[in-house]
Amino acid sequence: MKSSRGITLKLCLAVIVGVLAFGNASAQKAKRADADTDTTKTKQAQAVSKEVYERIQKAQEMVDAKDYQGALKTLNSLYNPDKLTEYEQANVLNYIGFVYYNIDDVTNAIRTYERMLALPTLEPQMAKQTTYTMAQLLTMEENYAKALTTINKWFTLETNPAPEPYILQAQLFYNLNRFKDMIPSIDNAMRVAKERGKPVKEDWWNLLNFAYFQQEDYRKVRDIQKTLLQNWPKARYWKSLAGAYTELGEDEKLIYAYDAAHTQGMLVKDTEFVTMTQLYLQAEVPYKAATLLQEKMDAGIVPKNEKHYRLLSQAWMLSMEDEKAIPALQAAAKLANDGELDHRLANAFLNVGKYGDCVTSANTAVRKGGLKNPDNVQISLGMCLYNLRRYPDAKAAFRKASEAPRSQRTAAQWIRVIDAEVERNRQIRLAEEAARKKRQQLEEKRAAVSAP
Numbered sequence: 302m303k304s305s306r307g308i309t310l311k312l313c314l315a316v317i318v319g320v321l322a323f324g325n326a327s328a329q330k331a332k333r334a335d336a337d338t339d340t341t342k343t344k345q346a347q348a349v350s351k352e353v354y355e356r357i358q359k360a361q362e363m364v365d366a367k368d369y370q371g372a373l374k375t376l377n378s379l380y381n382p383d384k385l386t387e388y389e390q391a392n393v394l395n396y397i398g399f400v401y402y403n404i405d406d407v408t409n410a411i412r413t414y415e416r417m418l419a420l421p422t423l424e425p426q427m428a429k430q431t432t433y434t435m436a437q438l439l440t441m442e443e444n445y446a447k448a449l450t451t452i453n454k455w456f457t458l459e460t461n462p463a464p465e466p467y468i469l470q471a472q473l474f475y476n477l478n479r480f481k482d483m484i485p486s487i488d489n490a491m492r493v494a495k496e497r498g499k500p501v502k503e504d505w506w507n508l509l510n511f512a513y514f515q516q517e518d519y520r521k522v523r524d525i526q527k528t529l530l531q532n533w534p535k536a537r538y539w540k541s542l543a544g545a546y547t548e549l550g551e552d553e554k555l556i557y558a559y560d561a562a563h564t565q566g567m568l569v570k571d572t573e574f575v576t577m578t579q580l581y582l583q584a585e586v587p588y589k590a591a592t593l594l595q596e597k598m599d600a601g602i603v604p605k606n607e608k609h610y611r612l613l614s615q616a617w618m619l620s621m622e623d624e625k626a627i628p629a630l631q632a633a634a635k636l637a638n639d640g641e642l643d644h645r646l647a648n649a650f651l652n653v654g655k656y657g658d659c660v661t662s663a664n665t666a667v668r669k670g671g672l673k674n675p676d677n678v679q680i681s682l683g684m685c686l687y688n689l690r691r692y693p694d695a696k697a698a699f700r701k702a703s704e705a706p707r708s709q710r711t712a713a714q715w716i717r718v719i720d721a722e723v724e725r726n727r728q729i730r731l732a733e734e735a736a737r738k739k740r741q742q743l744e745e746k747r748a749a750v751s752a753p
Contacts, residue, residue, distance in 0.1 A: 353379065353389050357396055369404045376400065387422045394420075395431070402438070411438050429458040436469065445476040464490040464499065471508055480515035483508065503533050510541070519548040536567030556580040563593075571603045578612060582619065591616035591625070607636040614645065623652040634662070639671025640678070647681045651688075659685035676705035676712075683715055692719050 349357075356379045363372035379385075380393045398413035414435050418428060432455045439448035452470050456462060467490035474482040487509045491501045506529050513521040523545035529538045539562035546555045559577050562568055568577060574597045581590035594613045597603040610633030617626035627649050634642040643666035650659035663682035672678055683698035696719050703712035 348386075349389050349392055353385065353392070357392060360396060360400070364400060364403065369400055372400050373397065387420045388424065391417055391420055391423055391427060395427070398434075407438050407441055411435065411442065414438070425458070429455065432458060433466065440469065440473060440476075443476070445473050449473040449477065462489075462493065464494040464497075464505075467493065468505060468508070471512075475508070475511070480512050483512040487512065503529065517548075519545045523549065534565065536562055536569075539567060540573075552583070556584045571597070574603055575609065575612070578616065582616060587616045587619035588622075591620050591622065595625075595629075605632065607633050607642075610636070611642060614642075614649075618645075618649065623649045627653070634665075638669070640666030640669035641672060643669060644672065644678045644681065647678070647685065651681060651685055654688075656685045656688045660689070674705075676702040676708040680708060680711060680715075683712070687715070687719060687722075692723055695719055 356375060360372040360375045360379075363369070363375065376393055376397045380390065380397065382390060385393065394413050394417040398410045398417065401407070401410035401413060414431050417423065418431055418435070423431075432451060436448050436452040436455060439445075439451055449470070452466060452473065455466065456470075459466070467486045471483040471486035471490070474480070474486060487505055490505055491509075494501050506525055510522055510525040510529070513519075513525065523542060526538050526542035526545060529535075530542065539558050543555050543558040546552065546558060559568070559573075559580050562573075563577055568574060574593060578590045578594040581587065581593065591613065594603060594609065594616060598605055598609060598613065603609055610629045614626045614629040614633060617623070617629060627646065630642060630646040630649055634646050637643075643662045647659045647662035647666060650656070650662055660682060663678055663685060666672060666678050667675070667682075679698045679702035683695045683702065686692075686695035686698060696716055699712040699715045699719075702708045
């Protein structure tokens, strides 16, 4: 949040160029002053002598040649409060400060400008420009409290501030943890920019967003993120908007923010795709969740671990795609220490009619243990065994399930179904045996009648 060095240098240059231009005109006045006896003492006080001007010009040439130490030596030898007018002192000090800045000696640049500002007759425009430069230099030195005092003083000197000084003020409030005070400064910057037909910069919106975020004003944060997205569509703004929706409890809008970012190709991290998958599930669009996660896992973007396989299998199962859920469940179950996923796998096999595999998975779930509801596994096992017509084993599984009170009714119903099935099969066998015997008796009678 510090002021950039480039901005500060630009402003320093503006101060110096203005001074030298005025100094050149003053030098011409000084030449005429010898012949013009009507020149007032005030104008004479505001003139730069030819000698002073030429030595400053010499220092300028040294700066252009990157001979900064030579320039400092020239200017320091020139500076003598006893021999220079205050206006000449201001010009020399201004240039000394500029040279110090160019050699990254900000501390001495500040000290020099402080001496310059202490001059009683310092020209108002120069005082104003130097005060602003001081605020920037103090910011660079991280002397934020003094920089804030200085920029506030500058506002008393400037009757028509541009947007940037307000932003500098806001940055100083930020560094002093005065986040609430940032808001009026940024609002002023934006207002002035609009009045002058200048663009409101992206960084300003980000500063304002941070200030409101610190105030936990998530409605403002939400609105600012929408503005940022309209003008500078970036993934981080979609995510920040999603965060604002979460804080405001507007969960139904959360998925739209992520979906828009995904559609625009702005999601890149594995965690982002997992979040997108979870949001699709919450929005009851499991097929989208499954296809997205499957694609990213196959591409190696989302790690193939138990957690993600579990999520993938859940998405496929909720999509009524049990066949597609099985590979994910198998992979997840192998990585799991308990039998929960093996139980899910057993149910998936049951749903697609692979009863032998269902029995294997259910038994594995029982063997691994760590089940939240062991009785449910026994129910699944009993159903698979029933479909394999392994009735005694199925009844044993259901009896095991009935040990849990909540499963007693279901287990009893299945046992009755099995008993009825067994009895029906017995009756069928008896009927078939009776029919077979009757056919045999008829055949024997026919054989006896036809015998000679």
